[in-house]
Amino acid sequence: MSLKWISFLAVLGFALFLDCVLCYDRPPSRDLIWVPLSDDLDSSSPQQVHISLVGENNMRISWITEDATESKVEYGTSSGKYDLSATGSTNSYKYLMYKSGEIHDVVIGPLKAETVYYYRCGSNPVREFSFKTRPTQLPIKFAMAGDLGQTGWTDSTLKHIASSNYDVMLIPGDLSYADLYQPFWDSFGRLVEPLASTRPWMVTHGNHEVEKIPVVHSESFTAYNSRWHMPFEESGSNSNLYYSFEVPGVHVLMLGSYTDFSNGSPQYKWLEEDLAKVNRNKTPWVIALVHAPWYNTNSAHQGEGESVEMRKSMEGLLYRARVDIVFAGHVHAYERFTRVYDGKPDACGTVHITIGDGGNREGLASEYNDPKEEISIFREASFGHGQFEVVNGSHALWKWHRNDDDESVMADSVWLRNLADDPNCNKL
Numbered sequence: 001m002s003l004k005w006i007s008f009l010a011v012l013g014f015a016l017f018l019d020c021v022l023c024y025d026r027p028p029s030r031d032l033i034w035v036p037l038s039d040d041l042d043s044s045s046p047q048q049v050h051i052s053l054v055g056e057n058n059m060r061i062s063w064i065t066e067d068a069t070e071s072k073v074e075y076g077t078s079s080g081k082y083d084l085s086a087t088g089s090t091n092s093y094k095y096l097m098y099k100s101g102e103i104h105d106v107v108i109g110p111l112k113a114e115t116v117y118y119y120r121c122g123s124n125p126v127r128e129f130s131f132k133t134r135p136t137q138l139p140i141k142f143a144m145a146g147d148l149g150q151t152g153w154t155d156s157t158l159k160h161i162a163s164s165n166y167d168v169m170l171i172p173g174d175l176s177y178a179d180l181y182q183p184f185w186d187s188f189g190r191l192v193e194p195l196a197s198t199r200p201w202m203v204t205h206g207n208h209e210v211e212k213i214p215v216v217h218s219e220s221f222t223a224y225n226s227r228w229h230m231p232f233e234e235s236g237s238n239s240n241l242y243y244s245f246e247v248p249g250v251h252v253l254m255l256g257s258y259t260d261f262s263n264g265s266p267q268y269k270w271l272e273e274d275l276a277k278v279n280r281n282k283t284p285w286v287i288a289l290v291h292a293p294w295y296n297t298n299s300a301h302q303g304e305g306e307s308v309e310m311r312k313s314m315e316g317l318l319y320r321a322r323v324d325i326v327f328a329g330h331v332h333a334y335e336r337f338t339r340v341y342d343g344k345p346d347a348c349g350t351v352h353i354t355i356g357d358g359g360n361r362e363g364l365a366s367e368y369n370d371p372k373e374e375i376s377i378f379r380e381a382s383f384g385h386g387q388f389e390v391v392n393g394s395h396a397l398w399k400w401h402r403n404d405d406d407e408s409v410m411a412d413s414v415w416l417r418n419l420a421d422d423p424n425c426n427k428l
């Protein structure tokens with residue numbers, strides 16, 4: 001073969017390779033899966049165990065038993081030895097014909113940082129769980145995916161997240177997709193337990209958490225608020241639907257798209273006060289999670305009030321506070337924007353990222369507005385998850401991993417500079 005032919009074939013091969021990277025075949029959605037209670041557990045066994053951060057060094061342990069049992073957690077720093085214990089409270093709820101199990105809620109601590117704790121819960125503690133507490137200083141690593149649901153895609157996304165060695169999981173809303181059928185909340189609790197019992201899972205709500213039915217069930221967020229109690233009290237919020245928390249170096253705002261966000265609303269006032277308390281020397285990074293994206297070039301959910309009106313109401317507050325990044329869900333795809341404020345590129349604006357790609361049964365949102373707006377840097381309708389590693393006070397690495405036919409493939413990554421560290425932006 002002549003050199004000319006070899007180079008022609010090499011170019012052709014490279015073109016085909018590029019083509020197959022660019023025209024990644026979008027997979028179809030998968031059905032809801034039902035996760036049964038495992039055979040070795042019974043009606044008094046703790047199930048659906050998940051943990052969440054409370055204040056600087058406490059952890060909330062949540063679990064459900066079908067029967068009424070004790071709300072007690074025994075814990076310690078070596079396996080099988082539980083020198084410490086704490087008790088908490090129990091609640092349950094009714095939804096149409098459904099009655100939930102006993103939902104237990106126990107806060108343990110104070111805990112030492114960077115330590116593995118072993119724990120067991122309830123009065124029939126057949127299983128031992130363990131978790132690692134967060135680091136004392138940066139770096140810290142978050143994993144992230146919204147609109148999880150419970151399908152085969154969710155399952156493989158969770159496997160990718162499990163192997164990412166993260167410290168804290170962040171979910172920008174739409175958890176179980178139970179969609180009024182309450183047993184699916186229990187199934188979701190069992191699906192996520194292997195991850196959510198070993199690392200704190202911090203969530204905010206989406207539209208699928210509302211579950212209000214006119215006349216028959218007039219209360220909103222009944223299951224969500226009962227099952228996913230977040231540390232709102234500690235952040236001065238009076239609602240589980242919005243709150244903030246801190247880990248070393250990072251202040252995290254968990255905002256609510258489906259509760260009042262208008263100027264002067266309790267959420268707005270809380271946000272204003274919360275931002276005023278942020279100390280950028282202690283937490284150089286400030287990030288926010290919200291369900292309905294404020295910036296979105298996908299055809300799905302264009303122009304919804306929760307996106308448009310909420311952005312108009314709150315964007316100024318976040319901009320003046322130099323919030324670094326807003327992560328959103330809702331649109332079942334991935335999209336990353338440049339720094340923006342009020343629709344335009346702005347060097348001191350917030351980076352917006354949509355990560356609503358966890359894998360729910362509604363499938364992907366694959367239609368986009370064309371031509372692509374200049375502020376949208378990367379967009380792709382695929383399932384996947386994000387990893388956000390805050391390296392130090394000035395640099396953080398964001399990575400998006402596509403769920404590529406059940407393989408985790410890093411498809412987008414970017415280094416982000418902290419806004420409080422930028423001399424052009426930090427003088428407000």
Ligand SMILES: *[C@@H]1O[C@H](CO)[C@@H](O)[C@H](O)[C@H]1NC(C)=O
Nearest residue numbers: 390391392393394395396415
């Ligand atoms: C922060 O991390 C970045 C990326 O690793 C590095 O280039 C930079 O020097 C670090 N800054 C400090 C103050 O350590």
Ligand SMILES: [Fe+2]
Nearest residue numbers: 174206207330
């Ligand atoms: Fe949604």
